[in-house]
Amino acid sequence: MKEDIRIGVFVCHCGxxxxxxxxxxxxVEYSRxxxxxxxxxxxxxxxxxxxxxxIRDAIKEHHLNRVxxxxxxxxxxAPLFQGVCEEAGLNKYLFTFVNIREHxxxxxxxxxxxxxxxxxxxxxxxxxxxxxxxxxEEARIDVEPKALVIGGGISGMVAATSIANHGFPVYLVExxxxxxxxxxxxxxxxxxxxxxxxxxxxxxxxxxxNKNIIKCLKSKVAGVDGFIGNYQVALDVDGKEVKxxxxxxxxxxxxxxxxxxxxxGYDLYENVxxxxxxxxxxxxxxxxxxxxxxxxxCVGSRGxxxxxxxxxxxxxAIKNALNIAENYQNILGKDERGAVVEKVGVDMKAPExxxxxxxxxRGRRDREGGEEEAEAPxxxxxxxxxxFNRDIMSYGLEHELNYNKAREKHVRFVRYSPANPxxxxxxxxxxxxxxxxxxxxxxxxxxxxMIVLSTPLVSPPSAPGISKLLKVPLGQDGFFLExxxxxxxxxFATDGIFVCGTAKGPADITECVFQAQAAASRAAIPxxxxxxxxxxxxxxxxxDICTGCGTCIEVCPYGALRKNMDGVAEVIVAACKGxxxxxxxxxxxxxxxxxxxxxxxxxxxxAALQEAIQ
Amino acid sequence: xxxxxxxxxVDESTASEEWDPKIIVFCCxxxxxxxxxxxxxxxxxxxxxxxxxxxxxxxRVDPEFVLRAFAKGADGxxxxxxxxxxxxxxxxxxxxxxxxxxLRVLLEQYGxxxxxxxxxxxxxxxxxxxxxxxxxxxxxxxxxxxxxLKED
Numbered sequence: 001m002k003e004d005i006r007i008g009v010f011v012c013h014c015g016x017x018x019x020x021x022x023x024x025x026x027x028v029e030y031s032r033x034x035x036x037x038x039x040x041x042x043x044x045x046x047x048x049x050x051x052x053x054x055i056r057d058a059i060k061e062h063h064l065n066r067v068x069x070x071x072x073x074x075x076x077x078a079p080l081f082q083g084v085c086e087e088a089g090l091n092k093y094l095f096t097f098v099n100i101r102e103h104x105x106x107x108x109x110x111x112x113x114x115x116x117x118x119x120x121x122x123x124x125x126x127x128x129x130x131x132x133x134x135x136x137e138e139a140r141i142d143v144e145p146k147a148l149v150i151g152g153g154i155s156g157m158v159a160a161t162s163i164a165n166h167g168f169p170v171y172l173v174e175x176x177x178x179x180x181x182x183x184x185x186x187x188x189x190x191x192x193x194x195x196x197x198x199x200x201x202x203x204x205x206x207x208x209x210n211k212n213i214i215k216c217l218k219s220k221v222a223g224v225d226g227f228i229g230n231y232q233v234a235l236d237v238d239g240k241e242v243k244x245x246x247x248x249x250x251x252x253x254x255x256x257x258x259x260x261x262x263x264x265g266y267d268l269y270e271n272v273x274x275x276x277x278x279x280x281x282x283x284x285x286x287x288x289x290x291x292x293x294x295x296x297x298c299v300g301s302r303g304x305x306x307x308x309x310x311x312x313x314x315x316x317a318i319k320n321a322l323n324i325a326e327n328y329q330n331i332l333g334k335d336e337r338g339a340v341v342e343k344v345g346v347d348m349k350a351p352e353x354x355x356x357x358x359x360x361x362r363g364r365r366d367r368e369g370g371e372e373e374a375e376a377p378x379x380x381x382x383x384x385x386x387x388f389n390r391d392i393m394s395y396g397l398e399h400e401l402n403y404n405k406a407r408e409k410h411v412r413f414v415r416y417s418p419a420n421p422x423x424x425x426x427x428x429x430x431x432x433x434x435x436x437x438x439x440x441x442x443x444x445x446x447x448x449x450m451i452v453l454s455t456p457l458v459s460p461p462s463a464p465g466i467s468k469l470l471k472v473p474l475g476q477d478g479f480f481l482e483x484x485x486x487x488x489x490x491x492f493a494t495d496g497i498f499v500c501g502t503a504k505g506p507a508d509i510t511e512c513v514f515q516a517q518a519a520a521s522r523a524a525i526p527x528x529x530x531x532x533x534x535x536x537x538x539x540x541x542x543x544d545i546c547t548g549c550g551t552c553i554e555v556c557p558y559g560a561l562r563k564n565m566d567g568v569a570e571v572i573v574a575a576c577k578g579x580x581x582x583x584x585x586x587x588x589x590x591x592x593x594x595x596x597x598x599x600x601x602x603x604x605x606x607a608a609l610q611e612a613i614q
Numbered sequence: 615x616x617x618x619x620x621x622x623x624v625d626e627s628t629a630s631e632e633w634d635p636k637i638i639v640f641c642c643x644x645x646x647x648x649x650x651x652x653x654x655x656x657x658x659x660x661x662x663x664x665x666x667x668x669x670x671x672x673x674r675v676d677p678e679f680v681l682r683a684f685a686k687g688a689d690g691x692x693x694x695x696x697x698x699x700x701x702x703x704x705x706x707x708x709x710x711x712x713x714x715x716x717l718r719v720l721l722e723q724y725g726x727x728x729x730x731x732x733x734x735x736x737x738x739x740x741x742x743x744x745x746x747x748x749x750x751x752x753x754x755x756x757x758x759x760x761x762x763l764k765e766d
Contacts, residue, residue: 483696580674
């Protein structure tokens with residue numbers, strides 16, 4: 001038994017904003033002639049208290065079960081009028097907004113009667129829609145108060161600790177046998193120069209001592225199914241399968257360093273290493289004795305192999321240059337014959353030419369006798385350091401100072417153009433960087449004992465698999481893609497899954513910690529609240545019509561559709577955002593979108609064209 | 615010369631008074647509807663012949679809606695959505711783009727001028743683009759003439 005439709009129409013003058021251009025009384029009069037309209041009135045300002053009161057009173061007095069306000073835009077005023085409807089006991093989804101200000105009076109100020117006719121058309125469309133509206137309830141979905149953090153590097157550990165400190169159990173899944181991730185490779189850290197192991201230790205200790213963190217080493221995620229609040233996860237913990245339900249997932253799977261195969265003699269000469277390999281040499285104290293070293297920046301990045309700038313390498317190269325200039329004894333291996341020594345004569349003295357030049361420079365300084373000049377330390381132990389770069393990006397507050405400091409320490413910054421990069425080869429058993437000096441306009445050579453290539457951080461090979469498993473997107477560069485670069489930087493578009501750290505692009509430790517704490521606090525919101533409010537606007541599948549072709553599952557950007565036991569599509573209400581893409585795609589017309597149903601939209605279109613069809 | 619121009623103007627204005635097209639505009643809630651709102655707030659004047667129907671996403675616009683609108687006598691249908699890569703629902707507008715492209719081919723096969731259907735990306739900050747689009751589209755529809763189904 002269908003209820004009687006009793007519509008109330010409230011047409012707003014909005015002072016003169018509407019009333020000055022649209023004949024409001026005639027629109028009210030016209031509204032009364034439309035089917036289902038029991039009551040119609042004009043208000044000077046519908047959004048003012050007396051306007052709102054007139055809605056409330058009319059709902060009670062005339063037993064209205066649909067309310068239409070014809071005034072401004074739903075984008076600003078819908079919540080206000082919906083609230084009034086709810087106060088008067090009317091479900092807010094039975095309210096219809098008709099925009100006769102922004103879309104009519106304000107853009108047709110010189111059209112006179114035509115604007116009034118258009119306002120009538122718009123009200124007629126609203127009435128057609130209102131007749132088909134249905135009350136809706138927003139479903140509440142319970143959230144399992146547990147989290148899963150994938151990746152036990154610095155970001156994962158910080159995120160897990162943060163969530164655990166909120167009081168929620170956290171699975172921390174790490175594929176290696178130890179926590180620490182990429183940072184375990186590093187020697188010391190820029191800004192402060194603290195030893196990486198020392199920095200890592202308290203963070204690892206916090207994880208290992210935290211009772212709320214379920215530590216899963218040598219583990220991986222085998223399966224994920226479900227939606228926010230109810231993710232069924234299967235973990236492979238050192239060969240054993242663990243299954244549990246978690247409410248949220250934080251992705252912190254990190255990045256790898258790009259291996260520059262075929263670039264700058266990396267595969268040919270042992271003393272050509274990457275930035276991280278250099279860090280490892282320093283950390284293990286196996287750095288051979290060197291008298292000259294060259295860093296080459298942007299190897300494989302910024303359009304070379306990868307399109308992006310890896311951001312951190314300039315600062316890291318400067319840090320390492322300063323380490324050599326200031327702290328050489330401490331990073332030098334005690335055993336001066338490390339693995340690298342044997343191949344190239346790294347123990348050689350500086351070439352005569354360079355030594356001679358240095359003698360001359362020193363002599364000049366002695367003669368000039370400037371105090372500052374005399375005190376300025378030459379590169380430690382007379383080691384020549386050059387950083388070949390396209391441009392130095394020492395972004396951040398203190399990095400620029402480090403850059404200046406490096407220049408004061410006589411680290412040479414030599415610019416090269418991507419069209420004419422330096423060449424690396426050996427001459428008489430020694431490594432040579434052959435480069436075009438753009439300022440001198442001369443082709444120069446530099447003899448070096450070691451070359452360090454600054455290669456970008458890249459997305460690990462495991463990323464596509466994880467992306468498929470969690471149904472979260474990867475960007476063009478292979479890193480995970482957040483929901484919005486500025487407004488939702490640690491969320492995925494899929495509710496309940498968050499991302500932090502280098503999994504989402506090159507970042508330094510400070511930035512990873514920011515992101516991890518941000519992701520943890522975002523993840524803690526549904527956990528702490530205990531429930532999520534589902535959208536009332538969701539897709540609805542008519543199981544009788546659905547043929548189970550699966551097209552909707554393919555097009556849904558949120559993974560909100562799946563096939564049920566009967567082989568037909570089923571909407572996961574908690575995951576659906578109500579865009580309606582599936583409905584427009586379904587070849588059988590089996591999917592509709594609540595509150596924007598096919599029939600409602602077509603009724604609007606039909607009402608709009610009423611004059612046209614005669 | 616002047617007189618002929620003036621005559622022409624009078625002719626055109628009387629001609630347009632004789633026939634006002636009916637144009638349905640599907641606007642996505644997040645970008646284009648807001649862009650239309652901005653056009654209003656900025657008092658950008660435009661012809662009255664369009665009526666906006668709000669959908670959540672431009673991808674909600676089922677090709678069937680467009681065909682039915684034409685069947686019911688619409689002279690033009692404009693679908694407006696977020697710019698590529700800016701869709702509130704990740705990538706709905708890419709699907710819209712494909713659907714509209716195919717739909718235009720279909721319309722042509724049915725003997726409709728494909729220009730009766732237009733897709734436009736209008737962001738929330740593009741009130742002027744909304745005005746320009748409505749003006750151009752109305753002009754174009756007037757050139758093409760009334761929906762052929764209406765003559766029957």
